[in-house]
Amino acid sequence: MHARPRTATIVCMAMALLAAVGLSAALPRPAHAAQVVTDIAYAPAQPAGSRGHLLDLYLPDTGTAPRPLLIWHTGSAWSSDDGKAGADAIAAIFNPLGFAVAGVSVRSSTQAIFPAQVHDIKAAIRWLRANAATYQLDPNRFAIAGDSSGGWLTEMAVFSGGVAALEGNIGVTGVSSAVQTGLAFYSPTDFLQMNAQNLPGGGLDHNSPASPESLLVGCAIQTCPGTVAQANPMTYVDANDPPLLFLHGQADFLVPHGQSELLFNRIKAQCGRATFVSVPAADHMMDQIMDPAQYGAETVRTTANCSETSRVGTLNATWSNFTTFLRGGLQLGTSCEVTYATGAWNGAFNGSVTVRNTGTTPVTGWTITWTWPGNQAISSAWNATVTQAGAQVTARDAGHNTYIGPGSSQSFGFSATATGSNNPPAQFKMNGVTCTRVLG
Numbered sequence: 001m002h003a004r005p006r007t008a009t010i011v012c013m014a015m016a017l018l019a020a021v022g023l024s025a026a027l028p029r030p031a032h033a034a035q036v037v038t039d040i041a042y043a044p045a046q047p048a049g050s051r052g053h054l055l056d057l058y059l060p061d062t063g064t065a066p067r068p069l070l071i072w073h074t075g076s077a078w079s080s081d082d083g084k085a086g087a088d089a090i091a092a093i094f095n096p097l098g099f100a101v102a103g104v105s106v107r108s109s110t111q112a113i114f115p116a117q118v119h120d121i122k123a124a125i126r127w128l129r130a131n132a133a134t135y136q137l138d139p140n141r142f143a144i145a146g147d148s149s150g151g152w153l154t155e156m157a158v159f160s161g162g163v164a165a166l167e168g169n170i171g172v173t174g175v176s177s178a179v180q181t182g183l184a185f186y187s188p189t190d191f192l193q194m195n196a197q198n199l200p201g202g203g204l205d206h207n208s209p210a211s212p213e214s215l216l217v218g219c220a221i222q223t224c225p226g227t228v229a230q231a232n233p234m235t236y237v238d239a240n241d242p243p244l245l246f247l248h249g250q251a252d253f254l255v256p257h258g259q260s261e262l263l264f265n266r267i268k269a270q271c272g273r274a275t276f277v278s279v280p281a282a283d284h285m286m287d288q289i290m291d292p293a294q295y296g297a298e299t300v301r302t303t304a305n306c307s308e309t310s311r312v313g314t315l316n317a318t319w320s321n322f323t324t325f326l327r328g329g330l331q332l333g334t335s336c337e338v339t340y341a342t343g344a345w346n347g348a349f350n351g352s353v354t355v356r357n358t359g360t361t362p363v364t365g366w367t368i369t370w371t372w373p374g375n376q377a378i379s380s381a382w383n384a385t386v387t388q389a390g391a392q393v394t395a396r397d398a399g400h401n402t403y404i405g406p407g408s409s410q411s412f413g414f415s416a417t418a419t420g421s422n423n424p425p426a427q428f429k430m431n432g433v434t435c436t437r438v439l440g
Helices: 007-020 087-097 116-130 149-159 191-197 212-217 225-231 258-269 319-329
Strands: 035-041 054-059 067-073 100-104 137-147 181-185 244-249 274-279 299-304 307-312 336-345 348-357 367-371 377-382 384-389 392-397 409-417 428-430 433-439
Touching: 054 087, 054 116, 067 087, 067 116, 067 149, 087 100, 087 319, 100 116, 116 137, 116 149, 137 149, 137 319, 149 181, 149 244, 181 319, 191 212, 191 225, 191 258, 212 225, 244 258, 244 319, 258 274, 258 299, 336 428, 348 428, 377 384, 384 409, 392 409
Parallel strands: 067 100, 067 137, 137 181, 181 244, 244 274, 336 433
Antiparallel strands: 035 054, 054 100, 274 299, 299 307, 336 348, 348 409, 367 392, 367 428, 377 409, 384 392, 428 433
C-alpha cells in the first residue's frame, strides 16, 4: 500500500495527539494514597539520565495487607519514556478500594527498539514481585492496564508469560513476570493489517517508515514481517493466558477498531478468556470510551471455552465495572452478603457473622471489616482472628476456613461488651468490597 501524502506531518500530528489523549479528561485527581514512593529505579537507566526504568508506587491507607497491585502505563505511541505519568489518577480510583498502584515507565522507541519495551515492563513486574513483602503487595495478585501503546504493553504482558525471548535480563532476574489479569484500551494488535482497517475517511499511514509502529520495530513494517510478528500481541495468544478486558471505539482514527476485533477472534479461536467492549462513536480518547452518552449502546463480546456470547448495553465503560472484572481475574471475589445476628444480656452480647460469596469467582483468604456505631468492644472470638482499634473492627480468617467458593459461605462468632444502644454496624466489607447486609 502506498504512503499517503504529507506522511511526516500526519505522523507527527498523530503522535502528538496520542501523547495528549490520556486520562486527564476522564479521571479525578489527585491520588488518595497513604504513601507515595516516586522514581524507584527498577533497573539502571538506559541511556543515562533517561526515565524509562523508573516506577512510582501508590500505597493505600485502606483495605488489608498484602494488597492486590494494579500496574499502569500511559500510552504515547511509544514516543515517551515517562509512561508512569497519569498513574496518580488511577491511584485516586483504586487506592480507596484497597489496591496498590504502580505507574511504570519503559524506554521510548527513540531510545531502544522492540523488544526493549517488553523487556522493561517484565523487569518492572519482576522488581515489584521481588519487593512485594517490603511494600505489602500480594505477589499472586498483579493486574496490568494501559491505553493505546500502554494497552499494547498490557496485552504483551498478559499474553507472553513464559516466552523466554521476551523476558530479557534487565534488572531483577529469576522472578516471575506473570500477571493475573489485564485491562487494555484501544490497542494495536496486528500492525500489518492496520492500514487496511483505517476508517473510510482516512487515518494514520501505519506502513510509513516514520509511523509509530515502524519506529518501534526499527523498520518500515511491511519490509520486516518477521520482526513485526514478534511485536504483535496476537502472536502470543493461547488458552493458558489470564483473562483480559479490552475496549475500543468504533470511530478510532488512530488505531483501527478492527485491531480489537482481530484480537477477540484470535482469543476465541485459541479457547482463551476475554471480554471485548466495542463503543460506538468513540475515537482514540478515554473520555469518549467512557462517555455516559454511550451507556446501553456498547456491544459486549465475551469468550471462554471456545464459545462466544454477544449482547448490547450490558457492560458500561465505568471504573466500577472495570474493578469488578479485575477483582474477578485476581480471584478476589466480586460481591458478598453478610448476615449479622446478636444475642444480648446484661452489658454484653454474642454476635455471629456469616459472609456469603455472591460473586462468580472464589475467594481465597478473607478479611471482614466494620465500624461500630456505639461503644461496643470485642472481648473474644472464634473461627476468626478479630482485632479492634477504636470503633474499627477487623476479622481475618482463622486459616482453616480461608476458602469461600461462589455461592458458599463462612461464619465466625465473637463476644463483646456494650452499654446503651447496641445497634448493628451500618456496613460490612469483605476484602475491601462492600457487602449486602442481612440482619439475622
